[in-house]
Structures are given as structure tokens and as C-alpha cells.
Amino acid sequence: MSARQDAERKGSQVATSWILGVVAALLAVAVAVVAVVIVMSDEPEPPAAAPVTETVMKTETAASTTTPVVTTTAAPEITQTPEPVVPAGSPVAQGQPCLASEARQFKTDAAGNSLVCAPMGAAGFSWVQHGNDDGGVHRIGEPCDPAVDSVSRDPSGLAILCGGQTWVANP
Known part of the structure; x- marks a missing residue:
């Protein structure tokens, strides 16, 4: 070599x-x-x-x-995000309690009656019957005529009442 x-x-x-x-x-x-x-x-x-x-x-x-x-x-690990728990609304029945989050909302009971969740002072909130809904949309503080106006809705769809000469949120 x-x-x-x-x-x-x-x-x-x-x-x-x-x-x-x-x-x-x-x-x-x-x-x-x-x-x-x-x-x-x-x-x-x-x-x-x-x-x-x-x-x-x-x-x-x-x-x-x-x-x-x-x-x-x-392989990448797959994680699942739990679905958020949304509390169910209260049972809609006249005189039954409703949640504060349901205040002024219109709902229909099992018999087909239109009810509103209304504040009852220290007793909390309850489902109550309401007067005739005029079908219009009004703002709190706008004028109303108690002789013809009883219940209406504000721009967000919540119940308002004709309280004297103006629309109000609660009686």
C-alpha cells in the first residue's frame, strides 16, 4: 500500500x-x-x-x-371544554315566584295566559297577569293616557306601565 x-x-x-x-x-x-x-x-x-x-x-x-x-x-391531545350551565327560568304560573333576571319579561303560562314577572317588594318577584298590551313600543318617561293605555313594551321588549301620565318601569 x-x-x-x-x-x-x-x-x-x-x-x-x-x-x-x-x-x-x-x-x-x-x-x-x-x-x-x-x-x-x-x-x-x-x-x-x-x-x-x-x-x-x-x-x-x-x-x-x-x-x-x-x-x-x-398525536395532539384533544381537550373538551364543558358547556356553560345556564340556569333555567322559573316555571311560568300566575302567583308563582320568578327570578330577578326575569323582571318585566312577558311569558305565557300553560293555559296560554300572558304574564309578566313583577317586583313584589320584600317578597321578591312573582308572575302576574297584566292589563291590555297596546302593542306599541314606548320609552320610560314618555307621556301616556291612563284612560286608554295600560301596558306596553320598552325598546328592549320589557314591560312598562302607564303610571299616571308617563310610562314607568314598575308600579
Whole structure:
């Protein structure tokens, strides 16, 4: 073997050793990162049945050595947001209590009667019958005629009463 061939072989061995050293260092860093992520993770592990994707890449060096590199990616975890609980309204029946959030709302009872949730002072709120709804829309403070006006709606659809000479929210 000539000196030149011997030098080329040694150079090839050095290059191969250097490449394998770099690959080993990269694998060591990857293992360290995965270990840190596992230790630092506050989230529970995904279920065992979660799909996992593995990608295998092969790198070839000058000496035709094949080194597999495996990357594993877990499927994203799916979380469900609970539906907000919305309290049901009170049962609509004349004389029955209603919620403060239902105040001045028009509702219909099981018999088809139109009722309004009205404030009853210290007793809270109750469903009550109301006078004839004029079908119009008025603003609180606008003039009304108590001889012909009884109940109407404000622009937001809530009940208002003709109280004397003006529309009012409560009696």
C-alpha cells in the first residue's frame, strides 16, 4: 500500500469518526431534551391508544455506514371544554315566584295566559297577569293616557306601565 493510499484511508477514517461523533452528540442532546420535557411536563401522559407517528431517516457517511435517526411525534391531545350551565327560568304560573333576571319579561303560562314577572317588594318577584298590551313600543318617561293605555313594551321588549301620565318601569 502506498503512502498516498494510507493517508487517504486514515483521512477517511478520521472523517467517518468525526461524523459518527457528531451524530452521537446530536442523539445525546435529543435524549436530554426528551428527558427534560418528560420531567418538566405538568400534563398527564396521553392515553396509550393515542396514535403515534414515527419517522425513520437514514444518513450515509463516506464509509457507507448507515445510522438510523428516529423521530417520534405523539398525536395532539384533544381537550373538551364543558358547556356553560345556564340556569333555567322559573316555571311560568300566575302567583308563582320568578327570578330577578326575569323582571318585566312577558311569558305565557300553560293555559296560554300572558304574564309578566313583577317586583313584589320584600317578597321578591312573582308572575302576574297584566292589563291590555297596546302593542306599541314606548320609552320610560314618555307621556301616556291612563284612560286608554295600560301596558306596553320598552325598546328592549320589557314591560312598562302607564303610571299616571308617563310610562314607568314598575308600579
